[in-house]
Structure formats: C-alpha cells, structure tokens
Amino acid sequence: MASLPKRIIKETERLVSDPVPGITAEPHEDNLRYFQVTIEGPQQSPYENGVFNLELFLPDDYPMEAPKVRFLTKIYHPNIDKLGRICLDVLKTNWSPALQIRTVLLSVQALLASPNPNDPLANDVAEDWIKDEEGAIKTAREWTEAYASKKDQKSTN
C-alpha cells in the first residue's frame, strides 16, 4: 500500500496526543486511512449520555476531497438516515482542504446538538420532528438509551 501523505500522519498523531473532548478517532491497524470513531452525545441534547460509533474513511484525494463519515450506531436524527449517512455541508459542498478530521467530527457533534429538520436526510424523522418535536425528541432519547447507552459500548474510554 502506498505510504500516507505527511498530513494524514500528522493529523493522526494529533488526534491521539491532543484528543478532542468527547470524541475519539483511531486508525485501523490494517488501513491507516480508516478510522474508528466515537462521539459522545452532547449535553442538553436528546443524545446526552449516548456514545455513538462512527466510521471515517480518508479517500485517496484527501484533503482535496472530504473524508467519508457514517454512523454505525442507530440514531434517531433528521439529518442522519437509517444507514447512518450524514447530511452535513462540510462533508459535501462546503468541504475545504483546510478542514481536518478533528473539525469534521466536531461538526458532526454539533449536528447532534442542533438537528436541522428543514434540511432532512431521513424524511420520516424530519416530518416527525416538525409535527411533534417533543415526541421526536423523546424517541431520540429512547433510541439513544436503547442503542447508544454507555454500558453497552465496549469502547467506553
């Protein structure tokens, strides 16, 4: 396998040495462009106390191209679909090579804190959210409890 660009090595080192609170990202042993990521649900959000597993992949054209990020843990969120795909501008059109893995993950965390049902990816969820925000938030809490509770996670560090 072709060796990694300096930037990726640098970023990886920094993620380990200077981690973002509430976020972990570790490269896979076999493929250093593939990261296993956990994000803690932000406080005062329906996802509070949840720990969500994600995967992140750096394509060959990274950093010209955005990393690919996906939720592995089930989550009830208007901008995240059943398959865990995330609707987030910096992962799509607003990507800039000045952004990094760390900033992207922070953006994802921010997305959990402020769902945006007006730009939905999961249409049914977004509808619920608009019709009955409280009910939706409740469901989100239940899901977090059911799928992302800290106890069930193996990697709770």
Place this chain on the structure above:
Amino acid sequence: MESKEPVETEVREEGEKKRFFSDELESSQESLPKFNQMLDSNSSFLFSNGRNDSEIEVPKNVESIDVSSEAEPEECAKHISVEDLRGIIPDIPLNVAKKLCEKYSGQEDGISLAVSQYFEDPPVESKSTNPIKPPEPTQRSLSPKMKKKDYGYRSPKRLKPSIKWRRFIGSLQVNAMATRPTIRPLKYGTELKIASVGGNIKASKLYNSSGSKKAAFASFVKVFDVQQNREIGRVPEDIAQILYPILTLDDFMFEATMIFCDDKRLSIGDNFIVQLDCFITSAIFHESTSSYRNNSFAKNSRARTWEGSQTIVETEEEIESRSRRMSLLALFDKLRVRPVTNDNKSQQDAEVIDLEDDGNPSELKKLDNEHGSLDDQHPQEDTMNLNQLQLFYKATQSVESLEKLPEMEPPKDTFKLTLRRYQKQGLAWMLKREHEFDKIPLSESDQEIDENMMNPLWNQFEWPKDMSWAAQKIKEGKNDELGHNDRFFYANLHTAEFSTEKPVLKTTMKGGILSDEMGLGKTISTLSLILSAPNDSEYLLNEKGNEGETEYSTKKPYAAKTTLIVVPMSLLAQWSSEFDKANSSSQLHSEVYYGGNVSSLKTLLTRTKNPPTVVLTTYGIVQNEWSKMSRGKSSSQSDGMSGLFSIEFHRIVIDEGHTIRNRMTATSKAVMQLASRCRWVLTGTPIINRLDDLYSLVKFLRLEPWSQIGYWKMFISDPFEKKNFKQAFDVVNAILGPVSLRRTKQMKDASGKKLVELPPKEVVVEKLHFSKGQEKVYKYFLDRAESSVKSGLAHGDLLKKYSTILVHILRLRQICCDAALLGTQDENDEDLRNSNQQFNESIDVANILGESKTNATKAETDMKAILANVQRKYPSEESFKNLECSICTTEPINLQSIMFIGCGHCFCGPCLEEFMDFQKQKKLELRCPNCRELFDSQCLLSLRLQEEGDPTLVPYNQSSKPAKIHSLVKHLRQLQDKSAGEQIVVFSQFSSYLDVLERELSDVFSKDVSQIYKFDGRLNLKERSGILRDFSIKDLSKQKILLLSLKAGGVGLNLTCASYAFMMDPWWSPSMEDQAIDRIHRIGQTNNVKVIRFIMENSIEEKMLRIQERKRTIGEAMDADEDERRKRRIEEIKMLFE
C-alpha cells in the same frame, strides 16, 4: 490452332511488357514466373477438355501428313557431327568423338546419348565395362517380347546403363488430340509413348531473349502407339512446353497409357485422354551427368551483374538450361509435387518456390478456386509485423537450444562471476561457434543443432506413392523399379539440382550473432567467452613450433591475444567496469582505446609481452580512423599504420550491433573493414526497421555466400518484396539459425523456469492540460503548421516540404514541453539534423503572448489591489515566518514556494495548485480553503527571495510554469514524502529541455532534499561514468534525480538502482521508448517499476501516441518499398494535423 493463336500472342506480349517494367536484370528466378504464367494461361485446356469440344484445336496441316510409321523416327532422327559433340565437350578426343557419332547418329536424342555415354563410360574402357550394348541405330522393329516396361526403342535398360533405378513422382491426365486417324479404336490401357520430333532445334529459335517461347511446342511433342510404332496424336501446348526440354534427358522417364478414346476409331482432331506417368531416374541424382546442370546457377548469376543492364545476352546453352529448369519447375507444379515442410501448419501453404508468384492475380485466383486455395496465407502474411517477425525467430531456433545445449562453467581462474544457466549454455554455444571444441564438454545432441540445418535453397520432397499405370497393373513391377527406399528426396529448384541426401549448410565462419533479448546479460556472456578463451590458442601453439607461420597470410600483424570490443560511447565505461568485475586473473587486463590515449595500438598489441586481452573502443573511433585512412595516406600516416586497421584481431565483438544496420553509413563501412578471425555481433534488436538490417550483420560476419549482396537480394530481399514472406523467412532462418542465438525473457529453461523473473512494471500515460500561456503559444504555431500542411497537400508537394513540416512539428513538440525550447538548436533532435533547413526564424514567444496583454488590463488592476492587500497583511519579513499551509499542514511554509491568494491567505505553491486543479476538474468554484472567499487563479502572488534585504511579494505568473514541469515536480514531491532516498530517472529527447528541467528542479528543491544529475551527449567519457557512479549510490537522505537524454542514454545503460522513471516527451518509434524503459526494468531490478509518460492533451503528442500504436501494429518491418514508405509518411503527417 486458330482459336489458340491469339491467346498466345497476347500472353507473350504481356510477358514482354512486364519485362519492360521489371528493370532488374533478369535472373532465372524472375523469368520463371513468366514462363509459368504462360503455362498457366493455357491450363484451361487441360482442365476444360472433354466438355468443350468446339474449342479443340484443329491442325492446319492435317492433309499433308500420311507418312508410314516406319518413316516417322527417321524423320526426327538427327545426324550428329563431331562438331556438335565438340561444342559440348571441347576436350573430347577426335577418335572418341567419331565413334560416338557413329554410334548415336540417327537417334533422335543422339547428342545427349553420346555425351552421357562419354561421361559415364570413359572411352578407353567403354567396350569392356559396358555389359549392355547400346542399341544399334538401325534397330526399328520392336520385338514382341518387350513388355510393359520396355518402352519402344528407348528402353532404359539398354540405353542408359547409368540409370540404376527410377521412381514415380506423379501422373498427369493429358488431353491429347489425334493427328493421325486410326483404323481401329485404341483399347483402354494401350501402351503409348511420348517422343519429341524435330530433333535438335536450336533453343534460341524456340525462345526469345526474355525466355518466352517463340514457337509452338505442340508440334514437336507427339504421342506414338508403341505396338504399331506410329504417331497418333499430339499433346496440348502447355504440356508440350513442359515436356519438350526434358523429354530427351536421362533424368526423366515418361510412360503414357491410353485411358479414354470414346471406344471409336480416332479421326484427325479427335480427343483422347492419356495418362502420363512421370518418373525421375537415378541419373538426376548423379552430379555432372546431366549437361544442363553444369551450367550452374551460381555461375550464371555471377556472370550477370545484379544492378546492371540487360545487355548481356544469354548463350544458347543458357537458354537451353534455363528452359529445362523451368520445365522441371512447371512439371513439379503440374504434378503437385510440393516441398515437405517441418511446420505442419504451413504445410498446406508451402509453395513450390516462386511458381505462383508473379502471375496474373486473377488467373491465379481462378486456379486457386479450382484446386483448393494455395494462396490462403497471403492475406494473413500481408500484415506480418515486427512482432511476428521476432516471434518467428524465437520459434525456430532458440527454444530447442535451451534443451539441447550443454551448460558450461567458465574457468574459475579467469572468470569470477556466476553465470545463469542459460548464460552457461550461451557460453558453450559461443565457444563452439569459435571452434574451440577442446574447451566444451562434448555432447552429441548439440552438434545436431547446426548439422541438421538444411540448405535453404533446397527443398525436401516426399516420394509419392507409385500410382503409375504399370505399378497399378502389375504389382511386382514396383519392386524392380525401386532402387532405394528413402522416403525423401531433395531438390534445389533454383538450380534444378537433385540429391537423395540432405544438403547440409555448413559454415566455416567463426563467430555469430548473440541476440538475446535486452536484459539477459549479453555483456556477461560475452565476457565469459573472452575470459574462457582469451587468445587464439591454436595459433599460439603453432607459432611456438613454427615461426614463419603462413597459414593465415594477411599482411597485418595478428594480435592473437586480443579481443576488440566496439561499443557506443555511452557504454564504454560500463564495459570496462564489467570486465574488471568479471576478470579474476591478474594476467588479463583491458585497455580503453579512446581519445588518443594509446599512441600505437599495433605496438601495444603485437610487440609487448602481455598485450591487453580486451581493447575497448567506440564506433566513433572506428569510423574516424577509417575515414582518415580512406581519405588518403598523406593526412595521417600514423593512424593508418598503427591504429585499429593495422592489426588483425583474434576476435571482434560489436555491441549494439544494429548500429551498423545501414550499410551505406560510414560507421557501418568502417566496422566491416576491421580484420579479425572471430566476429561477434551483440544486439537485442537485430531488426530495427527492415529485413535488410540483417544483411549488414551478415556482411560484418562475412557469412559466405550471403554476404554477397546478390545472394541476399535474390533469396531474401526480392521474395520479401514480392510478399513471398515464407520463402524469405525460411531462408533468413536457415542462414541465421546456425550462427545466431536468441533467447527471450519469457523463455523457459530446461527445468521449466522463466529465464528471468522481473518484478512487474507499470507504464502510465498521464495526460496534462496546457497552461494558459502554453496553450496560446501552441495554438499560434499549430495554425501556422496546419496551413503549411494544407497547402502542401493541396499542391501535392507535401514531401518536398517535408523538412519545413518537420520543423513545424518540432516546434509543436517543443511547446508541449516548454516554450523556452523554441529556437534552441538541439543536437539530439534527429528531425532537424536530417533536414538542411535551418531553424532561423526568430521566435518571440513574449510577442505572441503579448496579444493578450490589452485584455489583461482588468486583471492587472485586480492584481494591484491584491498586492496592496497582501502587503498590508504581511508588513515585515517576520510575518512570513511560521505560516502554516492548511492544506498539507506543513509549518512553516517553504518561502521558496509559498503562494498568496486574494484574501491574503497563503499556502504551499504545489498544494494550492493541486487544490486549484482539483476544483477545476470537479468544476467547482475556487474559494479560499481557509475563509471560503472566492479567488482568482490568475491573481496569485509569490515571494521573491533576495540575497539581501526582505523578500518581496511579486505577482506569480502561472503561464510560465509549463504543465509537464509542474506535474513532474508534483510527482517528485509525492515520492519524497513516500519513500526516502528514491532514485528517479527522467527521460527527454531534447537536451535543451534537460537544461530547463535542471534549472527548474533545482529552483524548487533545495540541495539537501534532492540531488540532480544530468546525462547527455555533451558529456565526455569521464563525466559520464562519474555521473552514473554517483547516481547509483543510494542515499537515504536525498532523492536522486537523473535527467537522461533518450538518445545518449537510451541504450545499454544499466540503471536498475532506480525504480521510477518519467518520460517527458514521446518518441516517434515506440521501440526506442521501450529500450529506454528497459534501462530500468532489467536483470537486477528488485522493485516494481513505475513509468509515467507525460502527454499533453489535445496536442501533437497525443497524435504521436497514435502513430506509435500504428507502428506497433503495422510493424516497421513492412516498410520494404519506397513508395509505401512515402505513402505512410504522408498519412502520418495527415494524422498529425487532422
């Protein structure tokens, strides 16, 4: 006759017309097809008979003939005179001649009988040794006891004591026509006889000078009824033509049997069908029995000059002998006797040499349709290309050599490297080629390899099953006739020689061609040969005992201990170091003969005690000394007296031997003149362009007789040009088979392993876009070139303008690299050197670019604003420090390559460019990665670093950075990131481009990151070896970049230390590029090889790629004829500008 006459004249005229055009001197070969064609044109009679009764010829002079059968032979009998005999055998004693005349006078072929009698039975003993008396000339009546095998008055047993046996070769169904009425119907199976009447008509009366016949032969060849001994009919003209010249010879026997006459009595003009069984007799296999063979082909061909005019008139005998040869060929053709070939697949295709070759194509087609297609191979072979040609080599020789050749270990005391298995085999083979038999382990099998090679002029034939009338009717008859039981016989159809034994081609030349594929270690193999047999041991032995040895009487002193190796200059150092690596004996040493370092080679080699084992020199030196010498003694006596040409070497080796492929060049001529006893050619590509490339090698080797251009032309060039590939290649193979050895990387050795396992190689074409400025310049020159080509095409003088167009093309190619190359004279550019036209026009690129300046005013004002903005943000030198590039996270940014955009953010230049490329490719807006503000890719700033004082911000002119350099820098940077201490080769054909690259790269990379080397034709020998040595040393702290001129370093060099290569520009010939890549991808390479070829999109380079592709498929080998080449060149130019 009436119906036939017009046809014949037409044919003859056609033959003559043809001759008019074929200005090459007539050779027997050439005339054969014509003759054959005439036969063919009549062949419809043979095959349509019985159906087309109306067309049957009616003799005009029917009424006059009613002669008794008794009188008939009398008529055709001929009196022979002593003069006649003496004309053939000048030395015949008078009394013997008289006796013979008496004896044979009155017989129809008395002369030849007499002659053979003379040769067979020397006159003194003739009476006692000849147990069977020749028949009395007066004997006419046939004894009724004479049976089937006793054919009239010419029984072989009685007439030809020399004929020991005869064998059946085929039968013809002849549609004969009655010339005499018969009283009763002739029975099925009636024994007939074919005989010639009219006696000795001079050959010149029958044929005109071009070999076409003048007279109708049908009136000379008659069918006789044996029982009644009277003429009954005649055979058709085409058959008569064949039979007449050979009917009276001992070599052939014909038996005729009536098989169909409609069961009624024959009237004049009636048709009847005769089976004609043909035999050849033992006489044909004896040398010198048959008179026409004495006029051997070789003598004829040498007597006439090849290029000369047609003024030399054939003698009577020559016409006669030729007519016989042609008859023979035609007979073989009619009988469908075809040579046996080893190759099963082509067996069907194998043609009797040249028979169908020059004929009227439509006629041929017709024939083919009637009798199965003979010419099926033509469409296939028309497209035979270079690759196939090389396959052809491979298939024929060297595969078996890997199994059969013994391996031989070179002596340990002189050679210290270890050879691979196939190299050991190569060594054994080379020693054998030098007749150093005592040095090789004996093996029976290896001798067969060259002993079995059949002389290419000969063909092998299989005796057909005896289907003759006699054999079918009387079974036991067969046994009598079989003189021997061989399965095959051999014939040389060019000279009409026959043999029952396989004619073996023997070569006495010492040396050969080692044409192993590139990278198989030809150098090492050769060195092992030199070190195994450093001197001419035989000569040295003789010399001790016999001082005044005259066996090799040359005027030149003999350097028996020295091998001369001629190499291209770039390889001189490599050979020298390889020799030192291989040599383990302190006694043996090498000397480089270059640049006047040796004052007298003659003294060094012949007078000193321990002369160098190897003298290394270059083609340039050889050519130089030769031209000095041939210019005249006066200019430089010393060179002529003491240089390379003053000595006979023990052995000469020419490396990259295809250098001499054009025998008209001075280098080639010079090399041919070098004297030595063993001669070797090393080349991985024995054929570069055409089959004739091989001729130069053969000539250098002095491989008789092929080194005579006449032979080569006749047996190889001419057939090849006539698209008779099979023959040409067969001959080439037979010539080169014994003297050359070729192995390829793909071949497997005896244990089934590939000879060489190389790591995989990847060649990627990377298409690049012009930068804005480049595009403008390119467009400007493209327009001019196109209009020039268009006018050339319109006026039809495209090729006259060839050199102008080449200049145009060259300019475009230069712009693809870098507009800075325009106007530079490039020593390495062949196109320009070949044209006399100088490239004088001044080219002001700035001017062309200037056209756009007025439009650029808006951009200029923008730029000013940006400059002011950025300057405000970075007020001092300090502020340039510790900047981070957000794209690659490098910190601080290298100020050499820093780049600022409108918003004031800055990045590494390459990062920013990569970003801009990426966005452009995705058709996205250009926004600052940091602040997302839109920016203009045309308004960039860079820093100008000054020796003293602060660095200043200057507008960055993107158009000055050509795309290729840009991309190269990008790749190099990536490699630096990826792996430390990589060695990289960058090829270009323009040495001025190498200069540009050197400058640009050293601008971009600092000295502690990369080391740049440049290797081109301008370097002298010492510098070359120094550079190669330095480059090959791995240094983990630095990237080493070798800028290599394709012409200076494309061949021979070993650069396996590198595993990356960049080809900056495409070359016309793909093989040249392959060669260059093989510098890296060869034995010793342990890593995967990656090659990137830069090609500008939508430019002439893309079209050059297409031409390369075309060359690969069509094959340059096909460029045999000049017209074709011109056509192709025009097509190529069209392709470039379409």
